[in-house]
Amino acid sequence: MSIFSIKDVHKSFTNGEVEEEILKGVNLSLQRGEVTALIGASGSGKSTLLTIAAGLQPASNGQIIFKNENIAAYNQEQTRKIRAKEFGFVFQSSHLVPFLTIEEQLLLMLDVAETTLNKQEQQQEINKMLKTVDLEHRKHAYPSSLSGGEKQRVAIARAIIHQPKILFADEPTANLDSKRSKEVMELIQELTKTLDITTLVVTHDEEMLAYVDHIIKMKDGIVMGQGV
Amino acid sequence: MNIAWKEMKKNKAKFLILGSIVFLISLLTFIISGLANGLSDDNASLIKDLPEGQFYMSEDAEQTYNLSTIDNETQDQILSEHTDSTAFSIQRGFVNDNDDKQHGVVFVTSTDSNLFKNVDSGEIILDRSLKDDGIKVGDTLTNNQFDDTFVVKGFVAQKKYSHSPVAYINTADYKQMYRTEEMQLIFIPDANDSLTFSGLESFSNKAFLQTIPSYSAEQMSLNMIVWFLVVISGMLFAIFFYMMNVQKIGLYGILKAIGVKTSTLFKMMWTQMLVITSIALVLSVLLSQLFNQVAPEGMPFSLSIMTTIQLAIVFFVIGFIGATLSGLQIRKVGPLQAIQQGEV
Numbered sequence: 363m364s365i366f367s368i369k370d371v372h373k374s375f376t377n378g379e380v381e382e383e384i385l386k387g388v389n390l391s392l393q394r395g396e397v398t399a400l401i402g403a404s405g406s407g408k409s410t411l412l413t414i415a416a417g418l419q420p421a422s423n424g425q426i427i428f429k430n431e432n433i434a435a436y437n438q439e440q441t442r443k444i445r446a447k448e449f450g451f452v453f454q455s456s457h458l459v460p461f462l463t464i465e466e467q468l469l470l471m472l473d474v475a476e477t478t479l480n481k482q483e484q485q486q487e488i489n490k491m492l493k494t495v496d497l498e499h500r501k502h503a504y505p506s507s508l509s510g511g512e513k514q515r516v517a518i519a520r521a522i523i524h525q526p527k528i529l530f531a532d533e534p535t536a537n538l539d540s541k542r543s544k545e546v547m548e549l550i551q552e553l554t555k556t557l558d559i560t561t562l563v564v565t566h567d568e569e570m571l572a573y574v575d576h577i578i579k580m581k582d583g584i585v586m587g588q589g590v
Numbered sequence: 591m592n593i594a595w596k597e598m599k600k601n602k603a604k605f606l607i608l609g610s611i612v613f614l615i616s617l618l619t620f621i622i623s624g625l626a627n628g629l630s631d632d633n634a635s636l637i638k639d640l641p642e643g644q645f646y647m648s649e650d651a652e653q654t655y656n657l658s659t660i661d662n663e664t665q666d667q668i669l670s671e672h673t674d675s676t677a678f679s680i681q682r683g684f685v686n687d688n689d690d691k692q693h694g695v696v697f698v699t700s701t702d703s704n705l706f707k708n709v710d711s712g713e714i715i716l717d718r719s720l721k722d723d724g725i726k727v728g729d730t731l732t733n734n735q736f737d738d739t740f741v742v743k744g745f746v747a748q749k750k751y752s753h754s755p756v757a758y759i760n761t762a763d764y765k766q767m768y769r770t771e772e773m774q775l776i777f778i779p780d781a782n783d784s785l786t787f788s789g790l791e792s793f794s795n796k797a798f799l800q801t802i803p804s805y806s807a808e809q810m811s812l813n814m815i816v817w818f819l820v821v822i823s824g825m826l827f828a829i830f831f832y833m834m835n836v837q838k839i840g841l842y843g844i845l846k847a848i849g850v851k852t853s854t855l856f857k858m859m860w861t862q863m864l865v866i867t868s869i870a871l872v873l874s875v876l877l878s879q880l881f882n883q884v885a886p887e888g889m890p891f892s893l894s895i896m897t898t899i900q901l902a903i904v905f906f907v908i909g910f911i912g913a914t915l916s917g918l919q920i921r922k923v924g925p926l927q928a929i930q931q932g933e934v
C-alpha cells in the first residue's frame with residue numbers, strides 16, 4: 363500500500379461567470395522512497411495538482427490519503443500541522459526568508475516543525491544537512507549573496523531538514539542552467555533514497571526524467587498513464 | 591527562534607526610521623504637554639496648589655469672583671464652623687519699586703490660615719519671579735491706592751495667578767486699597783459639593799479654575815494639540831506597519847506554506863512594534879525630563895513623571911491598535927500567494 367495517494371480529485375476555478383474544471387478526477391499514488399515525476403504540457407494542471415496534494419489549496423472534490431487518513435477533510439489548523447511536520451516544499455523560486463542566514467532558515471524550519479531535538483542536536487543536524495547540499499561554507503550567508511543554484515540547494519535543505527515524509531517540488535530546476543539542474547535533481551534523488559522520503563516532482567524538462575523512478579503524465583486535467 | 595528580532599537586525603534602517611519618528615512625535619507631545627501644564631501653573635498655581643475642597647462666591651457674582659462679595663456675617667459663621675477654612679480675595683494691581691519701576695502683580699489676602707501666606711500690615715511677600723526682576727528682601731514698595739508702604743518680607747516659589755506674580759498682603763491693607771469691607775471668596779478644604787450655604791455658589795477646584803478668564807481656552811487648545819499628536823502617531827503606526835506588511839505578503843505566504851502559524855506572524859509584528867516603541871518612548875521620556883530640569887527660568891514648563899508615563903502608555907495602546915489593525919491583512923494571505931507571485 364502506498365504512503366500517499368490521490369483519489370478522484372476534482373478542482374474547478376471560476377473566472378468571472380465561467381467555471382472551468384482544471385482537474386477532472388485525478389488518481390495517483392506515490393511509492394515510499396521513490397521519486398515520482400509529474401509531466402505534461404503547460405497549463406495541464408500539474409501545479410494545481412501538486413499544491414492540492416500538498417495541502418496548500420483545497421480540492422473541490424476527492425480524497426487525499428496520507429497515512430491512511432483523508433487529509434482533504436482536515437481543517438486549516440490540521441492541514442497546517444501536516445505541512446509543518448510531514449511535508450517539505452521546493453518551488454521554482456527558492457522563497458527563502460531574506461533576513462535569515464542559511465543556518466537560521468534551517469533553524470526556523472526545525473522550529474516550525476516543533477522538533478524534539480535539543481539545541482546541540484539541531485546544530486549537528488543542520489551541519490550535516492549543509493554538508494549534504496555542499497553549503498557548509500555559506501552557513502552564515504544571507505540569501506541575497508547566493509547564486510541561483512545555491513539558493514535552490516538551501517531551499518531543498520530547508521524542505522527536508524525536519525525529516526518530512528513527503529517532498530513536493532514544483533519545477534525546482536526551471537530557473538537553473540542544465541548543469542545546475544542536474545545537480546539539483548541528483549540531490550533530490552539521493553536524499554529521497556538515503557532519508558527514505560517520498561517525492562513528487564513536477565518537471566517539463568525531459569533530461570530530468572533520468573533521475574526519477576516513476577513518471578506520471580497529465581493531459582487536460584486527467585492522468586494519462588503511470589509509467590516507469 | 592526570534593524572527594522578529596532577526597528582521598530588525600537585518601533591516602536596521604527601516605526600523606530606525608520608524609523609531610525616530612515615534613521618538614520625535616512622542617517627544618513633541620511630551621514637550622507640548624509640559625508647556626500646557628507650565629502655562630496652567632503660570633495661570634493658576636495659586637489655586638492649583640490648594641488641596642481639594644470647595645470654593646464659594648456670592649450667587650449674584652454670576653461666577654465672576656471679582657464681582658463676588660461675601661457679607662461678614664456669613665463669613666464669620668462659616669469660618670467658625672469650619673476651622674481650617676479661609677476667606678480670601680484676589681485683585682490685580684501694581685507695585686512700584688525703589689527706582690519707581692512698576693511691576694504688575696496679583697494681590698492676595700486671606701484670613702488667618704496656612705493655605706495662603708499671612709503678613710502683618712505694611713508687609714508684603716512676593717512670588718520669586720519678582721526677585722529675578724531685582725526686588726530684594728527689605729525693599730520698600732508703594733502702590734498708588736495705598737497710603738502707606740510695603741516692606742518686602744520674603745519670596746515664595748511659583749505662586750502665579752492669571753500669568754502674574756502673586757503678592758500677599760494683609761487684609762487690613764487690602765481693605766483700605768480697594769475700599770471694601772468684604773472678602774470675595776471662601777475656601778473650605780476637604781469639603782464636597784454637598785456642603786452648601788444660602789446665597790453662595792460652590793465650586794470644586796476644577797470648576798473654579800474654569801472661572802479664571804483665559805484658563806480654559808488656553809488649556810483646551812494645548813490639550814487638543816496633545817491629543818492630535820497622539821492620534822497622528824497612532825495613524826503613523828498603522829500606515830507604517832501596513833506598508834511593511836504589504837511588502838511582506840509574499841514572505842508571509844511562504845512562511846504560512848511551510849507551516850508557520852498566523853499567530854506567530856502577529857507576534858512577530860507585535861514584538862517589533864513593542865521593541866521600537868519602548869526604545870523610542872524611553873528615550874523621549876528621558877529627554878523630556880531632562881528638558882524639564884534645564885528649561886530656562888522664564889519658560890513656563892512643568893512636566894511631571896506621572897503625566898509623561900500616562901502619555902507613554904497611551905502611545906503604547908495606540909501603537910498596538912494601529913499595528914494590529916494594519917496587521918489584519920496577514921490573516922488573509924494565502925500560502926499560495928507567494929508561490930504564484932514568484933521571487934520573494
Ligand SMILES: Nc1ncnc2c1ncn2[C@@H]1O[C@H](COP(=O)(O)OP(=O)(O)O)[C@@H](O)[C@H]1O
Binds near residue numbers: 376384402405406409
Ligand atoms: N487560482 C486560479 N484561479 C483560476 N485559474 C487558475 C488558478 N490556478 C490555476 N489556474 C488555471 O488552471 C490551469 C492549470 O494551471 P497549472 O496547474 O498552473 O498548470 P501547469 O502547472 O501544468 O502549467 C491554467 O489554465 C491556469 O490558468
Ligand SMILES: [Mg+2]
Binds near residue numbers: 409
Ligand atoms: Mg506549473
